[in-house]
Structure formats: structure tokens, C-alpha cells
Amino acid sequence: MSTRQFGARVERNIDPKLLRGEGAFVDDIPLPDALHVAFLRSPHARARIVAIDTSAAKRYPGVAAIYTSDDIGALDVEMPLLIPHPSMKNPKTQRPLARGDVHYVGQTVAMVVAVDRYTAEDAAALIEVEYAPLPLEMDLTKALTDDAPLVHADVPNNLAAHFVQTSGNPDDAFARAEHVTRITVQVDRSTAAPMECRAVAARWDAVSGELTVWDGTQTPISVRGGLASVFELDEDKVRVIAPDVGGGFGQKVLLFYPDELLVPMAAMRLGRPVKYIEDRRENFLGSSQERTQIHTIELAALRTGEVIGLRDFFLHDTGAFIPYGIAVAQVASTSIAGPYRIPNILVEFKAVYTPTVQVTPYRGCGRPQACFAIERAMDQLAEELGLDRFEIRRRNLIEESQFPYAREGLLFADGLKVTLDSGRYGKALAMAAAELGAENFAAEQAKARAEGRYLGLGLACYVEGTGLGPYEGGHVKIHPITGKVYVNTGLSTQGQGHDTVFAQIVADQLGVSPQDVIVVEGDTKAFEWGVATFASRAAVVSGNAIHKTAIIVRNKVIEAAANMLDVDPDQIELRDSAAWVKGSNRFAPLAAIATASNPLRYAFNKAAQAATQFAPASKHDGPPLADGQAPGLEATDYYSPSRSTWAYGVHGAIIEVDPGLCTVKIRKYVCIHDCGNMINPMIVEGQVLGGIAQGIGGALYEHLDYQADGNLANASLMDFLVPYATEIPNVSILHLETPTPLNPLGVKGVGEAGCIAVGAVVASGVEDALRPFGALKFHQVPLSPNMISRALEAVGC
Amino acid sequence: MKPSIFGYQAPASIEEAISILAGDPDAVVLAGGQTLLPAMNFRAANPSTLVDIQHVADLRGIEVGTEIIVVKAMTRHREFELDAAVARVNPLVAEVMQHVAHVPIRNRGTVVGSLCHADPSAEMPLLLVLLGGSVIAQGPSGRREIAAEDFFQSFLTTARERDEIITEARFPVLPKAAGWAFDEVTRRHGDYAIAGVGCVLSLDDRGRASRVQLAACGIADTPVRLRDAENVLTGTVLDASDLDAAVAASTAAVTQPDEMHVSQTYRRRALGTLIRRMVTTAAQRATQMEIA
Secondary structure, eight states: OOOOOTTSOOOOTTHHHHHTTOOOOGGGSOOTTOEEEEEEEOSOSSEEEEEEEOHHHHHSTTEEEEEOGGGSGGGOSOOOOSSOOTTBSSOOOOOSSOOSEEOSTTOEEEEEEESSHHHHHHHHTTOEEEEEEOOOOOOHHHHTSTTSOOSSTTSGGGEEEEEEEEESOHHHHHHHOSEEEEEEEEEOOBOOOOSSOOEEEEEEETTTTEEEEEEOOSOHHHHHHHHHHHTTOOGGGEEEEOOSOSOOTTGGGOSOOHHHHHHHHHHHHHSSOEEEEOOHHHHHHHSOBBOOEEEEEEEEEOTTSOEEEEEEEEEEEEETOOTTTTHHHHHHHHSTTTTBOOOEEEEEEEEEEOSSSOBOOOTTTTHHHHHHHHHHHHHHHHHHHTOOHHHHHHTTBOOGGGOSEEEEEEEOTTSSEEEEOOOOHHHHHHHHHHHHTHHHHHHHHHHHHHTTOEEEEEEEEEEEEEOOOSOEEEEEEEOTTTOOEEEEESSOOSSSOHHHHHHHHHHHHHTOOGGGEEEEOSBTTTOOOOOOSOTTOIIIIIHHHHHHHHHHHHHHHHHHHHHHHTSOGGGEEEETTEEEETTSSOEEEHHHHHHHTSOOSOOOSHHHHHHTTSOOSSOOSSOSSOTTOOSSEEEEEEEOOSSOEEEEEEEEEEEEEETTTTEEEEEEEEEEEEOBSOSOHHHHHHHHHHHHHHHHIIIIIOOOOBOTTSOBTTOSTTTSOOOOGGGOOOEEEEEEOOOOTTSTTOBOOOTTHHHHSHHHHHHHHHHHHTGGGOOOOOOEESOOHHHHHHHHHHTTO | OOOOOOEEEOOSSHHHHHHHHHHOTTEEEESSOTTHHHHHHTTSOOOSEEEEOTTOGGGOOEEEOSSEEEEETTOBHHHHHHOHHHHHHOTHHHHHHTTSSOHHHHHHOBHHHHHHHTOTTOHHHHHHHHHTOEEEEEETTEEEEEEHHHHEEETTEESOOTTOEEEEEEEEOOOTTOEEEEEEEOSSTTSOOSEEEEEEEEEOTTSOEEEEEEEEESSSSSOEEOHHHHHHHTTSOOOHHHHHHHHHHHGGGOOOOOOSSOOHHHHHHHHHHHHHHHHHHHHHHHHHHHHO
């Protein structure tokens, strides 16, 4: 019997190649004779461009071309608004190269193409730009006032979007409340900091009229469609390949970045391949960021701790442009009630333009902010009502019998009503308490305090709507010679291990080993229908599409094998890369079945000869291929989710604070999570642990230090504090598997899960640890030693 | 992040290196390159020529004497950290070294390079100041010895003339039976210090501090010898009130202004904590040394 691969800890197919340094990222693609790009970027956050003089730069030896907005023809227009929404009155998107005004430090002003990057940077430094600086306002709250300097002259009050949603009757709930708690919390700006920055290379073949673009993007099919449209090429003349990509975390889902249009343009105009490899500083200045939100949240409660109403108003910093619409803010606003029943909700947000690089989804996409707001509020409510923090949550969690639990009136990022589909929230909370040793913690805490050590327990729950549509597809084919299985899908991978989990799904249906399933993603020539990798959706949407497709191929295999082995189809079982007659030693290898399913004129090798030893794969009296029959064993199918499926979890930690140095050490970290059925627990754990590490970055370290003049003071990995392995504690990850009823595999997404709750957990734990010094409040992350020092000073310590 | 055009020379002798430096005002010495090369990639440093001293045989190695450890200019951090003879006469070195960046950086970065860079938050300058060491500068007009506290003049600025090469650093060994300690507070492991404190002290036979050396990094534009605190502590039994007095005497040493994530007040709190802890640890070790 073959062992079931779904659910097994199969080692990742991709790892040997990556660990040996044999990965091929955009910069590794050999493009002889390629030219290289450097950008001249604005040093001002707000300024008018008075004049640009490129003459000296153009004369610099080795320069092939220099482009400003005057030189790019039809490309000199505002780039697409990807996700329109009626809440945006005057949505602004960026031009590839600035025309008139610049709106943030790092905005692309000119592009230099030269024989190498060194020369291109030399020449960029010779471009003379005269700027007339304009006033600016970096503070979100002040930016909304009537006399604030404007990011866009025609957008009053810098208000990019204003949106209100209501579920139930919040006014009534607050009128009935026996206790109301209210806090204001803030999460600061951060960035994904993928290990590989963004990269684009392009080659134009004038003979065939084909444009090939290698792009470290999460969405090659959309980029292909966009490029074909912009350059007025047939879609099949544009091929976009996302090769190995070193992390994305949402930053690489935006299209277009200026370089994604300008590099292909230069390749077409100059007749030579052109390459742009974003460097780390540019990634900090020019690639999307996220997170800044200021929430004021109120909970209306009964004395029992039951929360009957929630009002949340928040400001969302969208940067200078809003190409991705209100997605981040909308996800935050619809995730605000977390795993709690809270039947009456009012959420309102204002998205605000600030003179900074645009904000688009970064792993978590508004959920860490929403989680921080609701969880910190629940802690405060517990304290005010004299309840234990576990207990108040227990009293409010949605119970198993209540699923599906809809929040009428709240529309999620897919435009559909928020409906939490399944879960065992109470069990997850109990597991977290047990794993943390919550019952004995008070004694442990007291003992430590007697020794002058300050321990605290931190706790937070989260939910995550995952697996957004609209759809993905899969193509599965058994190769006639090798019997290996080839799988294609339309999204792309940034190192998550898709190739392994998709292989496991297929392996179970076809009776092969996952190592014999070769998955190709991210190449529009391999599969050209689909969307992208984002919103924790690959396993849910592509996974189910591939599963459905594999079943079709399985049925074809069984039918053909039954004919060849002359038995009924229900007598066939698939295992060990062959179809077997149950209870016998008679079998036909998949390779032979695939070969026999393809009527051959020429037996070109032994496999083809062997195939002729068997009965034909289909029985009929007509032509070798009957009407409606296709050669080979392959199929294509699609999966389109009815709505998002909601994963959830509970995180807890034991945290030690050193009041003398104001440092925070995570002594123990516990994560209970449920993403439905797990295809590969090892990969799930990797995703969760990576998310927690990124969450620790957001909780304690990663802060983009924008100055009042709009300059980013820490645009390097020396000064932007991505945590090292030394900052990441051992994490105890426990799984719950509650299958979702929404898809055939019963899976939910897990890519973003890990990062969501960490900020709330850490702040909760630090507050608990420092309780002997007074009721110190920590309502902002990242939580720095300086904040702890300030809080201690405020109470005279 | 590509450097602008620069020349490269790899002299075989100190004299040759000095003559290149003397002949080209924009030439810069390259040792381990852990700070210089990133600065060049950012185009924050644009030297005309790199004078790579790694092939100068006279600039290699560590010599452990009875009073002084001589660390030649091309000695990597990691060599200093792992040298058994150094550990025997000055165990503080290895303790400090744990905090210098990370192993891959310590494998290439040099001790003298770090001293010449003179980052006031860095550990190596603090160590030299704490121990009362010195450097040897060699230039067209010969060799001179510069005491640590004279060498570090301000932020990233030393007494080295631009045509001089610091050929070696001289770290004193610890006094017999002295206790030692070093710790620092950083955001992440291996980062530059928000504040760091080193202490070396000796106890007399009645348990009183007969000699105290105390220095800090991260708190001013150079590493700072905390002499007022040393004076307060000398002759005391180092109890809590003595430590309080030492901390109070050090407050004014924190001159680094408020930064976005580090206020002066926080730096003072951290410095005070570290002084208490380092003096206590050093005293415990001195007591153990006595017993041993």
C-alpha cells in the first residue's frame, strides 16, 4: 500500500537546489550583452520639479540611454488602480517617472541604462534636478486638518478614503452596556524586507515579436496581462516568468512598480536585454510598506464580561498613493472583532495620504493592527471587570455550534459578507493555557519577583480570513516516457514549498511519490490562467484546483488501465507509479498507460514498445482516438472558492522584562493554530514560525524611522532592526485540525497566520511583568526599550 | 549601492603603504573592510585608492608580553578572541569580543580597524580606554605612541594623521587577582551598544577596592573612562550605597543627545544598571581569584 502523502512531513522538494546555491533568481538569469539600470530618486518628500538636466549624464561613457517622464511616450500616465472601491473619492496612483511634483523620498525621477550598474549609478549622480521644496506633514492626525500641507493638491485634507460598516445595532448595544472600555492603540510603519529585493529583466526578440520578462513578482499572470496591454502586444507574445524568488510577503504582489514597465520598454527600444536589480536601500525607499494605523476602540460589555458591542475608528496611513485601494484597511476593519461573538459592530476608517512610499498589503495585511486593537482592549476590559484574561476570552468566543458565524453588514476584502466558517476556538484557548502553564504561572511569577525578576504572561487570539478568490487552476499530466507527473498552476512561489504540498496532493490521487511530481509555477507559458500568491490562498485555491484536476486524471488512468489489464475499473488500484489489479501481481506502469493512451505511429523507445505489449488503452472500433477523446493522461480544471475560509489561533508567551535595562526577553512562546487539514505539518510549522519571527520583528524591533522632513533615517539592514535568529525564542507550535466545510481538501490558509498576534502578546506580557511598578500601559508597537523606560519614569521608577 | 571608481594598491611593507598614503590625500587604508566597504557601496566614502595592508607581513600577529598584549594591525577580531595566551593574561578580552558584531564579521574585521573607525558605541575602543592602552602610529616622520584617551577625539575621529598607519594596539594585561566584567545593552544581539560598561578592579585583603577601572561606550562621542565613579568606589567595600554614589557620579558622563529610540534618560538608566552589575560581577570574580 502506498502511504498517504496528504498530512505527511514530506521534505521540501525545493530545498536541495536552494541549499546548494543552485537556485536561479532574476539576477542569475544569464543575459549576454545585457544593459543595467539605475534610478535617480527624489531626495525630497514633497517638491516641484523645476528642471531636469541630463546632458552631462548622457555624455558619460557607457551610458546607453537616460529617460525622464518626457521620454517614455505612452507610459507617461498614472499606473493602474488595481482594486477600485467607492469609498475612495480621488484615488491617486503614481507615474513611472515623476512629472511635475514628487510625493515621497525615493520616488523615481529618471532612469539610467548603461553597460553596468556601476556606470549607471555614476551617471545618475550627474543628472541635475532643480527642486522647489514644498511644505509637508508626516503626522497622520495633523494631515487631516484643514490647513495641513497636501500630498496631492486636489485632494482636500489628504483624505484618501472614508468608509463605515455596521453589523447589528451598535448604538443600542452601547446604550445597554454595563461597562464600556476604550483605548487608543498604534502600530507603526514597517516593511517586508524580503531577503531578495525586487528584480526585473527583459529581453525583446524583434524577429519573433516576443517580449520575455523575468520578474520577481508574486503575480506573473497579471503582469503579463498588464504589459501586453501597455505595449499593445498580443498576450501570447508576452511571457512573464517569476523564477526563484527570495521572499515576497505581499511586497511583490503590487503591479506595477515603475521598473516593471520601464525595463521592458528600454529592452524594446534599445534592442538589448535590460536588467534592474533593486538594491536594499531602494527596497526601503521605493517598495511598498505597511502597518501604520491608529485605532480608537470601544467595547460595550455586561458585568459578566460578555462584549455586546464594539466601535472602532481608525486612521490608516496609505502613503502617497493608493494603487491597491483600501484592501489593508478593509481587512483590518472586518477582522476587528476577532474570534468573539460581539454581535453589534461599528467600524469606520479614514485612509490618509502621507508623503511616503505607497502602502500595500504586507504579510498580515491589517490583521496585526486589528488584533492589537481588540486584544489590548480585551485585556483592559478584563482588568477593569476583575476577570482573568483567559476567562474573559472564554466567555466571548464563538462556540462550535454557532458556525457558520456571519457578521451581517461587514464585507470582507473579497466583497463578501464576513462569515467565520469553522473552528474550535475554546479548545485552542484551553490548549494555550495548558501549554503555557497558566494555572501555575502566578506562583512562578511571585517567586521570580522575590528574586528581582519580572515575568509576565502575554496572550492574544486571532482570526484570519484566508483563501480569497476569484480562482486558480491546475494542469496535471503524466509523462508517457518517465511516468513522472507534471503539474502547472498560475500562481508563483517565493519559497513557501508549494511544489511539495501540491505534489503531495497529486501523489495521493495517482499513486506516485511526491518526488516524482514536478510542479512548475510562475511561468505564463506553462499556465496562463490564474491570479497570484497573496492572502494565504495558494494551498486553498490552487491546492483544491490541482486536487480536482488530479481526480480527473486518476479516473482517466483507471479507465485506461482497466482496458489494458482487461478488468473492471473498480478492480484497479493506483500505487508505486503503477495501476494494479487488486489482490494480484498484475500491473501496468503509469508510463506505459500514458504511452498507450497516446496512439503512436512510431515506437521510438523501449517504453513505447512495452506499451504495445498491452491491450489498447481504450476499446472501440473506430479511429485510434474516439470522438471527444484526447491523447495522453492529462487534465485542466479550476477551483473558485465560494467565500474566504477563516483560520484562527491563540498565542501566548512568558516574557521577562529587565527594568534596569528596559529589555524584553521572550522566555517561552506558545502557538496553537488551526488551518484546517494540514497538507504538510512541517511546512505549516515553517510558515507559522517564520510568521512569528516576523511578528517579533513587528512587536519589538522593526520600525521605519521617518523624519519630519520625510526622509527615512534607517534605510539599511544595519539600522532597520530585522530580528536575528538570536532574537527568536524556541516556539512551541501545537496544531488543531478542524476541516473547513468550504472546500474539498478541508484546508485553510496559513501563510500570514504567524505574524498576526505577536504584537498583542508581547505588549500584554510586558504589561503583566511590570505590574509591580504600577498600571503601565503599552499600546504601541514596536515596543522599544525607550518606551519601557518612559513608562517607568512616568511612575517615578 | 555600487562604489564609484577607485584605485587599489597592495603594498608589501609598512613604508610602502605610508608613502602611498603620503602621496595621495584621498587614499584610504583597507584592513578587514567591514565598515569601509559598505560605506563605499553607499558612496558615503569615495576614496581615490584603497591601500590594502593585508599583505604586509609586519602587520600580522599578536605578541603577549608580561605587561602588554601587542595586537598588530591586520589581526582579526576572531584571532584576538580565541588566542589562548591572551585569555590567560586578560580574560576580559574574550568576554568583550562576544559582543562585537557576529562571528562572520569578526572573522574579517580587525581590532585596529575598529579602533581607527572610532565608533563611540563600539566595544574595542572602550576596551582600550578601560585598560589604559595605547596605539602606535607610524608615518613619514616616524613612530609615535598615542594613549587611548588621547587617540579617541570625537565621533569617528582619532588623533591619527591621514598619512599615518596604526601599526599596532597595545592592551595591558590584567593586574594579578583583578576581577573583570563587561556587558552592554543593545537592541539585537551584536548591534552597537546603547550603553556598555567594562570594569576591572582589585580588592585588598580586607575586601576593599584598592584599584577600580571603569569605562563606558555608547554614552558620549568617544568611549569614556568614568574616573569620578572610579574615585568614589576606590577604598570602599562596594556596597549598595557605594554603587549608588558611583552611578550618581557617572550621570554627567552621558552626553549623547536624545535620539529617536533612545532618550538620554534611558541611556542614563541603562548606564547606571550596568555600572552596578559590572562592578558587582568584577568584585565577585576578584574575590574568587583571591580564594583561588
